[in-house]
Amino acid sequence: MIISTTENIPGHNVKKFFGVVSGSTVRAKHIGRDIMAGLKNLIGGELKGYTELLQESRDDALARMVQEAESLGANAVVNVRFSTSSIAQGAAELFAYGTAVQVD
Amino acid sequence: MDPALEALIQLGAPLALLALAFFTGRRAERRHYQSIRARERELCMLPAVTFRQIPSSWGVDGVGLVTGSVVISVDHFKRFLAGLRTLVGGRIKSYETLLDRARREAVLRCKEQARARGYHAVVNLRLETTRIAGKSRKGNATAGVEVLAFGTGLELRRDPR
Numbered sequence: 001m002i003i004s005t006t007e008n009i010p011g012h013n014v015k016k017f018f019g020v021v022s023g024s025t026v027r028a029k030h031i032g033r034d035i036m037a038g039l040k041n042l043i044g045g046e047l048k049g050y051t052e053l054l055q056e057s058r059d060d061a062l063a064r065m066v067q068e069a070e071s072l073g074a075n076a077v078v079n080v081r082f083s084t085s086s087i088a089q090g091a092a093e094l095f096a097y098g099t100a101v102q103v104d
Numbered sequence: 105m106d107p108a109l110e111a112l113i114q115l116g117a118p119l120a121l122l123a124l125a126f127f128t129g130r131r132a133e134r135r136h137y138q139s140i141r142a143r144e145r146e147l148c149m150l151p152a153v154t155f156r157q158i159p160s161s162w163g164v165d166g167v168g169l170v171t172g173s174v175v176i177s178v179d180h181f182k183r184f185l186a187g188l189r190t191l192v193g194g195r196i197k198s199y200e201t202l203l204d205r206a207r208r209e210a211v212l213r214c215k216e217q218a219r220a221r222g223y224h225a226v227v228n229l230r231l232e233t234t235r236i237a238g239k240s241r242k243g244n245a246t247a248g249v250e251v252l253a254f255g256t257g258l259e260l261r262r263d264p265r
Contacts, residue, residue, distance in 0.1 A: 044129035044179025
């Protein structure tokens with residue numbers, strides 16, 4: 001599976017379009033991580049627990065998107081975009097979407 | 105207890121917290137900027153650009169998604185200063201440097217991932233900024249901002265013809 005943020009993939013021609021595929025996940029924070037983050041909020045700096053959490057969740061969303069593309073019979077996803085929104089106190093939605101295509 | 109002593113404690117505790125945040129926050133920022141500058145120099149041979157299309161003259165052997173993200177927070181002292189600043193309006197420098205650090209860090213992580221995977225350049229780099237809402241009693245505490253940098257890593261042919 002080729003995943004790209006560009007509209008075309010050099011060396012490959014798009015044979016077939018399958019439309020938009022997407023994957024999303026909504027995650028809440030872990031209480032232990034929240035306590036550490038509260039401390040970091042005081043002294044400033046990177047909130048490593050959150051960085052890891054969001055990274056894992058985003059990989060999850062991406063995996064779901066790839067799964068959807070595979071079930072359609074695509075072998076590449078082009079023009080991939082990410083979006084993150086915090087939808088409630090302590091919860092965030094990670095969303096990945098792109099266009100599933102078949103390339104040669 | 106002596107009322108004067110009590111007043112001193114009530115006033116002193118928040119001030120001590122502010123002073124602690126001031127020193128730790130300043131040190132953290134200076135260290136972060138040092139690390140950012142050193143890594144930017146190291147990675148200057150791996151360009152990241154916002155071209156939407158890959159130039160047709162480039163010999164490309166492989167492509168793949170690369171991402172880098174960071175969640176970063178300001179310290180208590182700077183948040184206090186920013187709170188004062190919102191009364192009179194104007195630039196909030198402490199938040200500007202926070203976002204600058206976050207963006208540069210995210211791009212660096214994106215480039216580091218690209219290098220680890222054997223790519224030579226990153227095209228169509230995009231940046232996304234999200235405020236991560238924290239639990240707060242007053243509802244105005246910024247738990248942090250997340251900056252995500254993502255793009256397409258390119259494996260370039262050594263000798264493009």
